[in-house]
Amino acid sequence: MTKLLKNTLFENVTHINESFSKHYHDTYTVGLTYDGVLKTYNSNKSFDFYKYSIRVNNPNEVHEGISQHWSHSNFYPTIELLSNLYEQIFFEKKIPFFENHIINDKVLFFKLHNFFDSFFKNEDEILIETLLIDSLSYLILHFTNYTKNYNDIFDNKIIVKRSLELINDCIDENISLDKLALNCNLSKYHFLRVFKKEIGLTPHSFIINERLNRANNLIKEGITISEASLLVGFNDQSHFTRNFKKYFGYTPTLLQKNSNIIL
Known part of the structure; x- marks a missing residue:
């Protein structure tokens, strides 16, 4: 390769x-x-x-x-x-x-x-x-x-920047809406509106997708499916597999079986 x-x-x-x-x-x-x-x-x-x-x-x-x-x-x-x-x-x-x-x-x-x-x-x-x-x-x-x-993928707005930094630091934890809103000194209502407008996803959907992207990379590097799911914050492997298939259209088992080629 x-x-x-x-x-x-x-x-x-x-x-x-x-x-x-x-x-x-x-x-x-x-x-x-x-x-x-x-x-x-x-x-x-x-x-x-x-x-x-x-x-x-x-x-x-x-x-x-x-x-x-x-x-x-x-x-x-x-x-x-x-x-x-x-x-x-x-x-x-x-x-x-x-x-x-x-x-x-x-x-x-x-x-x-x-x-x-x-x-x-x-x-x-x-x-x-x-x-x-x-x-x-x-x-x-x-x-x-x-x-x-380079290194400026999302628009450099302070609320989004703070949120992404917190999510990145706590990706394997159960991140609450209260914690995300408090981190930006906003009410939960205003935080949800700003985040959805700037990112295009709700905070929950974004966090799930970020976890799945990281798990995808870990599996390609040879980490087992169960270990990868735990490392990114999924405690239930069946829940992880359902979300993985829903987002990417293929299962983590298929990814693991075929390395970096989905057939």
């Missing part, structure tokens, strides 16, 4: 019919549809991810969707990977963001297709890296709409 793709999740799935609840990833999502359709919702807008189109989600972007006979290849490149490529192209450390969630570009489609094909066939590392850099560089050069400073 090339170092550029260490712990990067790949999906290569055919003809699935699934619903995906509101969630986000701490990585980008870049994928191709080969058949069927995924109706996805980003920022309260609906998009159809149909045959021969390209889908891009930015890090921490809340989305949900419903798939119908959907055959696709996805991967989840890290913020570090995209920001490093951006720096190599423009000589400044920035995080590129893409407003076009569905892209129709034959050149980009075949660049990504060739990259996926080389990866799933386990071709030589130098070929995989070359095709990866070629496709992501094309994406950055042609479709970046704006950038953010």
Whole structure:
């Protein structure tokens, strides 16, 4: 496995019919549809991810969707990977963001297709890296709409900043609404309104999603499912498994079985 793709999740799935609840990833999502359709919702807008189109989600972007006979290849490149490529192209450390969630570009489609094909066939590392850099560089050069400073993923508003810091420090604990509101010197009512407006999720949904993202990474690193669920604050493994499947569309057992490739 090339170092550029260490712990990067790949999906290569055919003809699935699934619903995906509101969630986000701490990585980008870049994928191709080969058949069927995924109706996805980003920022309260609906998009159809149909045959021969390209889908891009930015890090921490809340989305949900419903798939119908959907055959696709996805991967989840890290913020570090995209920001490093951006720096190599423009000589400044920035995080590129893409407003076009569905892209129709034959050149980009075949660049990504060739990259996926080389990866799933386990071709030589130098070929995989070359095709990866070629496709992501094309994406950055042609479709970046704006950038953010590195380490500034969410808007730098004090209430959100304080909340994210507290959640990060206490992710394996039972974090109460009282504690979150008090941390920002707000009433629970006003805290809930501000948090939902800025993040797009309720505090509870955000915490669950953050725990699941961390567990996802731990399992990919070889930690057992039961240990990963406990480390991120799930005391009931069946509850953890239900939420995992609800958010990601696959079970933690499938992730563990297939390492970083979901088939």
